[in-house]
Amino acid sequence: MCRNIRTLFNFEPPATPDEVKASAVQFVRKLSGFTHPSKANEAAFEEAVEEVTAAARKMLKRLETNAPPRNREVEAAKAKERSRLRFPERA
Numbered sequence: 001m002c003r004n005i006r007t008l009f010n011f012e013p014p015a016t017p018d019e020v021k022a023s024a025v026q027f028v029r030k031l032s033g034f035t036h037p038s039k040a041n042e043a044a045f046e047e048a049v050e051e052v053t054a055a056a057r058k059m060l061k062r063l064e065t066n067a068p069p070r071n072r073e074v075e076a077a078k079a080k081e082r083s084r085l086r087f088p089e090r091a
Helices: 017-032 039-062 072-086
Strands: none
Touching: 017 039
16 A cells, blocks of 8 residues: 555655645555545544645645755656566566
């Protein structure tokens, strides 16, 4: 599950609100062990997602770096190449 959480800091264009929320959902899923919570746990799950999303947005706004922003397409191509080399049977 956590492999789907992507680095969101220092990219051009910046992470979208949907990307931040998606990473929060993955994080809460990993912590809870639920892909989809039961009705009894749904409210707690959704509240946790909102709180983690807010914390992530706050952190991303406060982080600083001297490195130039990374390009999403270039980084995606690098990741795809790493995956191809690691799992040649999937290519």
